[in-house]
Amino acid sequence: MRQLTFIKPGKFEWQDVAAPKLTADTDAIVKPIAVARCDLDLYIAAGVVPYPGPFAFGHEAVAEVVDAGPKANVKPGERVVVPFQLSCGRCDPCKRGYTNTCDAFAPRAAYGLKPTSGVEYGGALAERMLVPFADHMLVRLPAVLDPIAVASAADNVPDGWRAVAPHLKARPGASVLVVGGLAQSVGLYAAGAARACGAGRVLYLDDDPARRAAATRLGAVAEPLQLAERRGTPKASTGGSPLALGGGPEQFDVTVDAAGNVDALDFVISSTAPNGVCTSVAIYFGPTQIPLTKMYGKGITFITGRVHARANLPEVLNACAHGHFHPEHVTARVVPFTQAIEAMTDAAPKLVFTNDL
Ligand SMILES: [Zn+2]
Ligand SMILES: [Zn+2]
Numbered sequence: 001m002r003q004l005t006f007i008k009p010g011k012f013e014w015q016d017v018a019a020p021k022l023t024a025d026t027d028a029i030v031k032p033i034a035v036a037r038c039d040l041d042l043y044i045a046a047g048v049v050p051y052p053g054p055f056a057f058g059h060e061a062v063a064e065v066v067d068a069g070p071k072a073n074v075k076p077g078e079r080v081v082v083p084f085q086l087s088c089g090r091c092d093p094c095k096r097g098y099t100n101t102c103d104a105f106a107p108r109a110a111y112g113l114k115p116t117s118g119v120e121y122g123g124a125l126a127e128r129m130l131v132p133f134a135d136h137m138l139v140r141l142p143a144v145l146d147p148i149a150v151a152s153a154a155d156n157v158p159d160g161w162r163a164v165a166p167h168l169k170a171r172p173g174a175s176v177l178v179v180g181g182l183a184q185s186v187g188l189y190a191a192g193a194a195r196a197c198g199a200g201r202v203l204y205l206d207d208d209p210a211r212r213a214a215a216t217r218l219g220a221v222a223e224p225l226q227l228a229e230r231r232g233t234p235k236a237s238t239g240g241s242p243l244a245l246g247g248g249p250e251q252f253d254v255t256v257d258a259a260g261n262v263d264a265l266d267f268v269i270s271s272t273a274p275n276g277v278c279t280s281v282a283i284y285f286g287p288t289q290i291p292l293t294k295m296y297g298k299g300i301t302f303i304t305g306r307v308h309a310r311a312n313l314p315e316v317l318n319a320c321a322h323g324h325f326h327p328e329h330v331t332a333r334v335v336p337f338t339q340a341i342e343a344m345t346d347a348a349p350k351l352v353f354t355n356d357l
Contacts, residue, residue: 004125009047018131025071028134030063036152056123059084059112062147073135087137099310142321149328158312160189174253178204182260192218196325216327
């Protein structure tokens, strides 16, 4: 079968590799229908994130089941979302919803990202994918949903969702700030998820006009970042103490850093209201500074780490199926698989590849 293989920055090849076969009762073989480019894929393709090739590429797939073991609990012809992280559904972390740290696979096991785990699980930009523990892994696509619209549901959409949904459930109507940037689509999905989950004010800040336009389509108020103006000045009466609550930037109950730079991260934390929750969905490969004193003074909870994609998927798809959440507003281009190599370094926030192999 044909499989898109990352060789080195700027170089991909369609290679002929052996098609996967069923080996266990719970295995399934699926044919990817619509595959989204993950935010990380762009940086790997462009050499910004130095992952060594060769490895199978692509990890956000909506697919059709073509073959299934007797205990896979799916049937040929069914449409499914394939979470990018491999998980078993049976171990203690999986049972607790931590499907990103499943005991049955290598740490950080994922499709299309061999360097993160050291193990090649195959990629989504291919004719077929092997899904182990398909009875747990695969989530049926609701019939009302277009595979292209929710192609990113395997990874970036739930990544944005988890940054706001649980906190809005705990505090309905809370205000949300998202600072966009490096994690381009994840920040936008967080803004859309905030609207879907009944947030109050949702402010999306980003210097990129295309991403601001997408945030507006998702129902957020989108404005340029303008960090210097927004930081404000601490109230004179507090002497600018980092423990002081007064002064400084506008405060939000739930904040999301998708910017991926230390200045914006500091701003996002500073914009988190007392007892608020700040999630960073960006990946920092270099040094960072976390203002712990400021956070201590305000009792801020800070969350970082990979999404638990499988665990979040049912809620995400339910919100999409009911028309509350429209991830398709982020998609800039739909491109056939056979043109994926040329399109891969397009700077747009989200590309979706459709299988024409
Ligand atoms: Zn990804
Ligand atoms: Zn597990």
